[in-house]
Amino acid sequence: MQAHQRMLDSTPNGLHSGESPLLQTLGLTKRYGDFLANDSIDIDIWPKEIHALLGENGAGKSTLVKAIYGLIQPSAGEIRWQGQPIVLSGPSEARSRGIGMVFQHFSLFDNLTVAENVALGLDGRESFKDMSARLEQVSKTYGLPLDPRREVWQLSVGERQRIEIVRALMQDPKFLILDEPTAVLTPQEADQLFIVLERLKAEGRAILYISHKLEEVKRLCDTATILRGGKKVDTCNPRLETAASLARMMVGGEIKEVKAAAGRKTTVPRLVVNDLSLAPSEAHGVRLEHISFELKGGEILGIAGVAGNGQDELFAALSGERLSKDPGTVVIEGIAAGHLSITQRRKLGAAFVPEERLGHGTAPRMKLSENALLTGHAASGMVHHGFIDTAATLKTVDRATETFDVRKAKRDPEAASLSGGNLQKFIVGREILRNPAVLVVSQPTWGVDAGAAAVIRQALLDLASAGAAVLVTSQDLDELAEIADRIAVMFHGHLSAPLATADATREKLGLLMGGSSLEPKEAAHAVGA
Amino acid sequence: MQLVLEKRAERSNTIALVSPLIAIGLTIVTMTILFAILGKNPFLALHAYFIAPLTDAYSLQEIAVKATPLVMIAIGLSLCYLANAWNIGAEGQFLIGAVAGSWIAVKTQGTDAGAWVLPAMLVLAAAAGALYALIPAICKVKFGASEILTSLMLVYVADLFLDYLVRGPWRDPQGFNFPTTAEFDPVATVPLLIDGGRLHLGSIITLLVVAAAAILLGRTIKGFEIRVVGAAPRAARFGGFNANQLIILTFAVSGALAGLAGIIEVAGPVGHLQPGISPGYGFTAIIVAFLGRLNPLGILIAGLFLALTFIGGEQAQIAMKIPLDVTKVFQGILLFYVLACDSLILYRFKLVSPNRQVASGTH
Missing domain, CATH: 3.40.50.300 (P-loop containing nucleotide triphosphate hydrolases)
Incomplete structure (x- = not known):
């Protein structure tokens, strides 16, 4: 792998010793005025890993991910890609290095076709025809069926998400970030997505999976990093935790249980x-x-x-x-x-x-x-x-x-x-x-x-x-x-x-x-x- | 280093107050450069514009007289703009109000009609202005026509209609063929506040309008409705407010105020109907409305300031041969800066160092 690598190995369980992480943040800090959105966050993401990023709203997940994807510049700390410190000038540089991202809110044009939407997100070096062919091939390979000629408004939310995923995959990313992908899916659609993600992992790619659905994370992810109030609370193996213990780490205390009054009477x-x-x-x-x-x-x-x-x-x-x-x-x-x-x-x-x-x-x-x-x-x-x-x-x-x-x-x-x-x-x-x-x-x-x-x-x-x-x-x-x-x-x-x-x-x-x-x-x- | 606009968490009330002052400052700097380019001494020119009019009683009265229509029209416009309805045609509503009110004056000319004449003129002028403003409002609501275009185009219709009347049916037979009506009878004239002065009752009416608008916007549910429809249309619909009804209402009110201002101008300082009764009051009032932050009190101050530029422009023309059109340039630059400075209410400038010492520059 990389020739020069500082031996600052902070792997959670030492499984990966000897190699360098695919992506690493060291003391990553983002300050907005007096507010610390990210406070010195260290995170290591390895190839062949589905890494969950857990946290409540406002915990700093989006800020961290935006910094990794080049959308914002960190105030302090550094990002390393395959062991090398990098400064990303923007998302296009992130993409060209092999970092892809699927946002929670889709950026698709309703009145354009699937292929046209994908073309808009790529750099346009290949002809539209070649691109369409590749689109069909990628979507077939990964079991994400899409008809390139259909207009987006005709598609379901799940299909729209597929466009975003396929668009990201067409750039052959080594590292893919997914922001709450199952929020808009039925349980069955979510299961299908998990199969795709497992497959991407088997191909040696790394995935950063943002979610607050704890059962899902336990089922899918190899590692989980939990953020709270802009700080990293812990990195753990979610399979060894319970949903309750993960929730405690996220919230920093017990969550009050919701209680229904016994014997509610229905009236008119x-x-x-x-x-x-x-x-x-x-x-x-x-x-x-x-x-x-x-x-x-x-x-x-x-x-x-x-x-x-x-x-x-x-x-x-x-x-x-x-x-x-x-x-x-x-x-x-x-x-x-x-x-x-x-x-x-x-x-x-x-x-x-x-x-x-x-x-x-x-x-x-x-x-x-x-x-x-x-x-x-x-x-x-x-x-x-x-x-x-x-x-x-x-x-x-x-x-x-x-x-x-x-x-x-x-x-x-x-x-x-x-x-x-x-x-x-x-x-x-x-x-x-x-x-x-x-x-x-x-x-x-x-x-x-x-x-x-x-x-x-x-x-x-x-x-x-x-x-x-x-x-x-x-x-x-x-x-x-x-x-x-x-x-x-x-x-x-x-x-x-x-x-x-x-x-x-x-x-x-x-x-x-x-x-x-x-x-x-x-x-x-x-x-x- | 890089200069970026950063969104503020809350709107800055300080900037909301200071922004018009920054805009005025920037305008004066720009004007200084402009005067220098015109080959005039900028300091003398600025003195003629802004200081000289404030030094004698006649000019001070004249400022109030000029501010009267500006403020009255701008109050109406501010209601429209707050509700996101863009009435650009106040000039036309002003002229139509002047025409409608003058009709009574012309028809009662030389008769023994009593004290009812002036009130009737005011009422009719307001009604006509309102009806004229309803044309673009209804086109907007019913057909989705852009009220900006339709209201603006109706200005020229009103202008030509007035022109036709004073050159044709209403021309003063003893007027040596000048396109003007006869001088209005005393019962059809707005009374002066000071004998031998220029200040007239219209200024008092304008102050009442300012007070009424302040109460409407600050204390009543209707005022809240106007503000919320403009600020957050979807939330307003959720609150049960009907944006279309409000377009109709605010256009009607602003048309009425513009019409009222029109007849007060004709039956007051001018004394008869003729072309050119307005040096663009209806358009300048747009600047007044924005410079005054769409706030009644702010509009009063802004109206006086813009009136000052009219008077100062005349003085500068007399004293320094600076073209009167420079006043319009000044007003245009001012509006530009006011709107630009308004971004600072919701945003702030920030210096950012992108620290790209390791930047790879592969892209």
């Missing part, structure tokens, strides 16, 4: 959806097809499904951001509300928490008190004769802060200045403090740290115990299993019949998420205008 139906169909509002959107369900007080209904199967459209139809011509399609507290605006629905006792915290759930550059007013102006006594009662809006902020432990720098900061978890606690708190009869919440703990997630889940359970009807849309099956009484699955704008949570095994849900139980004619894409 508070949210009823009758045969709701809705054309998509934008090109490539999903058409809602004959959705019906009934949700009683005291009950939590979970909606599972891969992102982009109509969950956003369903949320808009329930909240009243999109109206339905037929009032009877959405019934809130016994009143036909399909034609009512979101403000009128709030007056009926409904509350909503959208998936996007910044820009949808809150106006990012406005203060928390103003964001309390955003949804509270309808029915919370914050407005008298058109004038804002500033004291009342501040009181909501204070109550949410106290009840849900929202951490912030001052009494009334801008929404954008809060961390994801704290802002989400504020948003959920803002709605729950209104004592809603019906709460519709989308991805309640998406990108939220474990502590905040536990607070939020507990709040949802308590709200149901107090008699409210709660609808939770989530891609996190574990979350739904933890809090929902029944789980239904969305696929291509259809909603399956709900299963009792006890019967909803991962296998069953996975099949429904892949559309298996639907009739063939309906499985075709609901293509709008």
Whole structure:
């Protein structure tokens, strides 16, 4: 291997002694102002290794990976590639050295074909025809079937991820970084991905696998490095750890367990959806097809499904951001509300928490008190004769802060200045403090740290115990299993019949998420205008 | 070393206040260079522009008179801009308001019509300005037509319409063929505040408008709605606010204020309807709105400052033969710097050393 190698061997278990790691960071530090996003991190990644990078949101995983991929320059410390110190001028240099990356958020153009999208990510030295041929060959070799001629908007999320993976593989990387790849996959799709990753590993490549799904890491990864608060906590063999011990290292303490009140009683139906169909509002959107369900007080209904199967459209139809011509399609507290605006629905006792915290759930550059007013102006006594009662809006902020432990720098900061978890606690708190009869919440703990997630889940359970009807849309099956009484699955704008949570095994849900139980004619894409 | 823009965690309120001052400073530096290129002594020119008008009572009154329409129009525009509705056609709404109000003045000319004439003119002018502004607003909401283009194009329609009236049907028979109406009767004239002075009731109305806007934006749910629709459209929809209704409303209000400013100008300082009643008030008000941070009090100050440049420009032309168009250049440069400096509210400059001593340069 490399001729000159400093004998600074910091291998976890001495297995690799004598060789040098493929990639190594030494004291890697990244400072943003006074904030240390990465504090002197040492990590060794060896060939033929799947190395997990574990940590909560804000632990510094993305910063570390961005530095390794050349997207940001470290403030101190160094990166070694095959034993040699390197400074990466940018991602293209990283790629040319053999470092590939698959991002959590895809960068694909919906209206271009698969091949065109891949071509845009390569350096364009080969002809489009050669490139397409190679694309097909690579995708076949690795069992990642793709039709280069299809346009991206026609593809499922799993297929889109395949484009990103194939694009990375076409540069024949020695080292591949994957950022939360299974977040958007069904359990079955995730299994297929693991087979591909095992194969890449067998070919001698190294993989850095970012995740917070501990079972997955235990199953797949050879080594795990755990970050917390920008520092490396430990490097260990995840197979020798338990999920609980890994979680402890990530969080730095025990996570409060979420407890449902025993013997929750269901009461009258508070949210009823009758045969709701809705054309998509934008090109490539999903058409809602004959959705019906009934949700009683005291009950939590979970909606599972891969992102982009109509969950956003369903949320808009329930909240009243999109109206339905037929009032009877959405019934809130016994009143036909399909034609009512979101403000009128709030007056009926409904509350909503959208998936996007910044820009949808809150106006990012406005203060928390103003964001309390955003949804509270309808029915919370914050407005008298058109004038804002500033004291009342501040009181909501204070109550949410106290009840849900929202951490912030001052009494009334801008929404954008809060961390994801704290802002989400504020948003959920803002709605729950209104004592809603019906709460519709989308991805309640998406990108939220474990502590905040536990607070939020507990709040949802308590709200149901107090008699409210709660609808939770989530891609996190574990979350739904933890809090929902029944789980239904969305696929291509259809909603399956709900299963009792006890019967909803991962296998069953996975099949429904892949559309298996639907009739063939309906499985075709609901293509709008 | 490398200079980069770095996003701030929170908007900087200090910079929000200081940014217009930085912009004014940069504009003055640029103007100094420009004056030097024109072969004028920059210091004398700047003195004529900014200091001389402040030294005598006549000019001070004149500044207030000029600021009156600027501030009134800019207040309306600020409501539009806060709500992300881009009314660029205030000049046209100003002219249409002037025309509509003048109609009553022309029709009652020489009759014994009483004190109702002036209030009726003001109301009609505001209504006409509002209706004229609704054309681009409705085109935007119904057909998705760019309100920037449609409102701008309607300026020229209004301009030519006014031109036609004063050269044709409304021309003063005793006016020696000049394109102008007869002088308005006293009942159709905005009263002066000081006998023999220039300051008129319109300035008081403008102050009331500023106060009303400050209350609207700061204390009412409608003002909140305007701000949130502009700042975060999707969050506003989630809050139950209808952006289209707000486009209609803010255009109507800003059109009404521009129309009101138009008739006050015609029935006040000018005294009759003629072409050229506006030295571009409707456009300069855009600069006033932004220089004033879309904030009512800021707009009041910015309006007075821009009025100063109008008066100073006239003085510089008389004293130093500097073309009056230089005033427009000045205003344009000022708007450019104001918008540029605004980036500093959300971003800050930072020197970064890329420490590339080991850079391989393979790419």
